[in-house]
Amino acid sequence: MFAIVDIETTGGFASSNAITEIAIILHNGREEEGRYSTLINPGSPIPRAITALTGISDEMVIDAPSFDSIAPHIHNLLQNRIFVAHHVNFDYSFVQSHLAEAGFPLRSKKLCTVRLARQVFPGLASYSLGNLCRSLSIPIENRHRAEGDAAATSILFARMVEADEGKILTAMTKGKNAEQFLPPNLPVEELDQLPQGPGVYYFESAKKLVLYVGKAVNLNKRVRTHFSNNDKSKRKQDLMRQVHHIRFTPCASELMALILESQEIRQLWPPFNRSQKKYHHRYGLYCYENRNGLMQLVIEKKRTNLPALHTFNWLQEGHQFIRRVKEKVEQGGNLEFQEPVLYNQYLTRAIEEYQQQFPTVALVEKDHYFTKRYAVYLLVKGKFWGMGYLEDPYALGNRLDSFKEKISPSPDNDFIRGLLYQSLSSGSRISIPLEE
Template sequence: MASGKNKNEINTATKYAIVDIETTGGSVSGSRITEVAILLHDGEKVISEWSSLINPEMEIPLHITALTGIDDAMVAEAPVFADVSDKIYSLLKDVVFVAHNVNFDYSFLRGQFAVCGMFWDVPKLCTVRLSRKLIPGMPSYSLGKLCAQLGITLKDRHRAMGDALATVELFSMLLERDVDAVISGMLRKISPEQRLPPNVPMEDFAALPECAGVYYFHDQKGKVIYVGKAINIRKRVASHFTGNNTALRRQNFLRDIWNISFERCGSELMALLLECTEIQKHWPIYNSALKRFEPKFGLYHYMAVSGYSHLAVGKLPKQQQCLKAFNSESEAVSFLVEKSEAFNIDRRFCRYGTASVFKSELPIPDAVGHNANVDKLLDELGLEQNDFALILDGREIGENGCIWVENGKVNGIGYIGEDFTGKIEEVRDSLKKCKSNHYMLQLVMTFASQYPSRVVKVA
């Protein structure tokens, strides 16, 4: 009895604003509010209500009208947001903001207040997250389906007051079920749960380790929609859910995340390589940066009919072999200029992509001497093709990470025992095979040059 009394005291001492809005679209930066409904709740009952259509000062898209029934004619004589901003602010300034998928409504109102020069920041509760905790096991937590499953009346679907009234009934039901003070816990400033997207279980976030590795965001069907790497998995995942980025793509991204999984790695380099291989494997819809890691230009060698060796920078088609690959033409040209000077190669026998051909009044060098200089450069580049293994830190004591490089490609990654005493060649088949690319090889070669003690040459 005592705990129940305490719960009621907390509820009646707190004022909640159950809110629903309708908008012209899903992006705060590119869309506007068309309707607002606010129902003030004292923890036991609704004590006041307010609603209004809002003139968004922009055309309402046809698909939005089809969804909400709100068209341009309906809002033509309605107030613009600035005209009612003081009223809305007065209703929402000292409350707990409650909505179904709260971050959507909250971010829109916060953005519209900001346009009016008003700063607004209040605690918030999401009835999606609360329902998952207090009414577990439902097949769907969308407002419409949840109301149907719970016998809650829902009239005027996708109109602000209709959805707000249904959310009030749902919230009252949640208050009654909250015998373990879940709501109070979610309102604590230190609670990370309030920052999570509505569909992500707290258990998934709580399970994340604070170590290097790769994490995966999954959609409702379990499909991987994003892969990321981190030195600290938990910290990096949390950073996805902070900040005030209101772009439509980010809002869709957060809405589509339903589960989080991870794979621990012993080092940042191993995490980088695993991230690359997993992106190639799953091709997630929300990854973009590492989808563009294939090189575009290459360094080529050929022997002309004159008997002179030539070096040339040119475009690199897929599956084409070259001496060395580069991300850009300028990078390739700079490399060839540097190496031609270092090996005393006459630049008249070098072709720098689309750049002008080098001209000189000096005599043409002897072919034998010139070709010998080119061969020295080719020998240096050939050293990069040597097979070797990189030995890295493992995920735990008694384990080492291992990266296998063969024929100028990252062939495999994985983990071996720290006390391994056999020939290094024997570990190759135990490693996870990789589909190597230029970006991965660059990472490995840079690390190998910085930490030569980690390199084990393969006979």
């Protein structure tokens, strides 16, 4: 019914590392039914740090079988049994990945003894295998070797089954239960509280530090898919080990979730986020006076502490913008070599005319969660002012100040502007042109 598994490896993630030892203990919930253990030749040198931890050296595995040669037997032992391990996602990701490479797909149910122990023996200081066994007076021989750790896990498992009388265990292994795929330290209650609607979710460490920020159309469904796919990459396995908590912020729609996600990533810089960290316009339009007192427009890489008149992703976009402004100025004659004050006035007026072409508008949509509430997004001269909720945005008329009084300012960036421009051009939301 159960297969208690422990492995030793050359590294922490399955996509680029190999198994050096495996132990499988067949168990019926009360006692062992059989045991298999072997060293495995990984086909590559074992790192010194791994040898120092496990004691397994290159010399010990030189005559050991390859994983491919024992894959049929391992697959046979695991078939039709629940895959049990301490921090099960780690062991399962390796065994499943290497069996698949050998041509033996594995689709077993999983059971994490860390998650089971947290429910059967709540309130312990630590649920690592060593500390858990110490708390329960379970001996461990050959620590950090596959058979030694598997044997201790087997005793631990029998103790938990006896203390639980099968109630929690049955619930955890029934159907597609979240307990089978969640990270070992993440309470299932925090997953169950996620609503079936749009929002932003935060994966946090034990100390409540934000590890990852994501957006979802359906928070509950999206977070479950984060963990249900058995990604064997280092990034995924590291996240699985570190995440202890989930919190969330509900949003009116996917658009609001995208905006909030962008803002949070740029404010918090979570270590496991990749997207949007490098998403920004690279060039800015700046204006300065030369030694002759004439205003000059230049395109430069965006400066951190100096606001740009406008931003561009490509250098040629900026030069095209400058040409259009200069053409507008030249309609008043060759002013550059005349009075600087006059030229500067024409140039300032031309810039303002182009800036006025950028929209000042309120985008309105209904809130997913509350039927009598609307989400409102403000664009002021093409820049994102902020977003918020209003019960009746249409009652404010078309005065910009009225909307600014109701909505708090919010960080602006190029990604958010792009989202709102796309929404404005598609007509997917009601737009209210505003006047200052």
